[in-house]
Amino acid sequence: MPDEVEARMTLGEPAARQLANATKTRAQMLAITPRWLISFLPWVPVEAGIYRLNRVKEREGLGDVECSPSWERDADLPETFVDYDPAPREYFLNAVTTVLDVQTRVSDLYNQPYDQIQEQLRLLIEKVKERQESELIYNADYGILTNTAPWMRISARRGPPTPDDFDELISKVWKEPAFFLAHPRAIAAFGRECTQRGVPPPTINLFGTPFLTWRGIPLVPSDKLKIADSGNGTGKTTILLMRTGEKKQGVVGLFQPGVPGEVTPSLSVRFMGINRKAIASYLISLYCSSAILTEDAVGVLENVEIGHYYEYP
Template identity: 90%
Template sequence: MPDDVEVRRTLSEPAARQLANATKTRAQWSGITPRWLVSFLPWVPVEAGIYRLNRVKDTEGVSDVECSPSRDRDSDLPETFVDYETAPREYFLNAVTTVLDVQTRVSDLYNQPYDQIQEQLRLLIEKVKERQESELIYNGDYGILTNAAPFMKISTRRGPPTPDDMDELIARVWKEPAFFLSHPRAIAAFGRECTRRGVPPPTINLFGTPFLTWRGIPLVPSDKLKIAESADGGGTSTILLLRTGEKKQGVVGLFQPGVPGEVTPSLSVRFMGINRKAIASYLISLYCSSAILTPDALGVLENVEVGHYHEYT
């Protein structure tokens, strides 16, 4: 090689990266949702995990008895009383639980920059909370859809949800309805139908997030409402309308504060020990239930067509 030829070599990028510190994220899980149902429901604290729902025995609420004679006949008043159910329903808090197992070697050696145990607990708590929202809707004992009164259910006239359908639902839950609950695809189908009819639904901001509304009532999305998929890619779902709160005799969530190992209300994390194989175990428990205080607090719109899946991909 001639002496006057200069050869320049530089450090390659792949080699340089071996000495560089990468900025790392926490583990990202697309299954985490806003869980709006949990946020919109009023939560009632219970004692000993029991909530007794007392109701009036008859729908009228009073039983007339013969009038008592009075000196002034114009002021005769009937003697009345309100009778109660003698065997009211009791709700018991159910537990959504899971167990985290961590090899102590992993938590001892690979704990920077993120604490492995805390990260595993964080993700499992998110999974438990996602399951909680599903249970609030479909649990065989206390799920709100499971306990909907038959006379509060209506069906669409076959097709996507229309303004007429939503108005009919409002007519069922006319006493201060709080919010609709539906799958995002059902909300999209309703929005398209409104736009087609020239009445696009307005938007409001709640919790810093925009929500479509109908008649001033927000349409709250939840992917926990199931879709019955059809062979052609379409499907049907359900839209709920809820009145909420004890004062309004609506739907409420139930929880018990102060459970052992509580990290958030009614959710506990407890260390279960380390076994002979050096596995550390943690029990995660979330206690909850829900109750529909009067049957007319929940309306159900069934057989809502939500469109074909390719419209959302």
């Protein structure tokens, strides 16, 4: 009986937890991804938000360039010149923006252990950067996929992506290709197909992370590449292969350093004031664009089947 009385008077764990300090995490967000496209693209700084892409007027042949010309006294040297496009395309930086509203009472009273404003800004900046990667692919004005030349697009063979499909894409972007860009499920489907054929793709480490490769070219995952329902229970997507950098006449990202309120290159956070309802507002702006310097810098493999279709939450 004494033992039973003692057990009944013991402080229970649920009650004890009320006096204990819980260790709290920062807010975790499922939508945050590595955003590898942004890391793999070389970024070019611009002035006044404008990037003018000068191109040569393409002509058949190499022009009047002669090999081992005759050096006789009366011989005429070949005359030629390289003509430029008189109306070059100009790219303008676009803004990905959002406004954070915070009730000052919340930020005044509930600021421990994490600063509420800084946490809200951190999460919204992550959302803005996720949108940036999507815009780099699909933006109607400067998106890499939407601006790929029609003659640089090929359709995949029926079924999952194969080594033959990838080799065909490499034949399109054969001048120093830098990386493939594909949805993770498309990379998984390609890996399965390679393994079944007895040629499993090797891996390399970049940025401290392993990547599958094909012909030495890394397969970079991005969930921003859309998957469409093909109507027969399977999903279809696209795979890109690109050459990058100004020196190689490839694809480049564009940004403008030194914007007002800059917290990272081309991303600014500016305080907009407090209204009469005690709401503090902050403007988050990320300025970016991209340019395909020559049309053969990007190839697209379309209608890639990846197996059973389902949507992510």
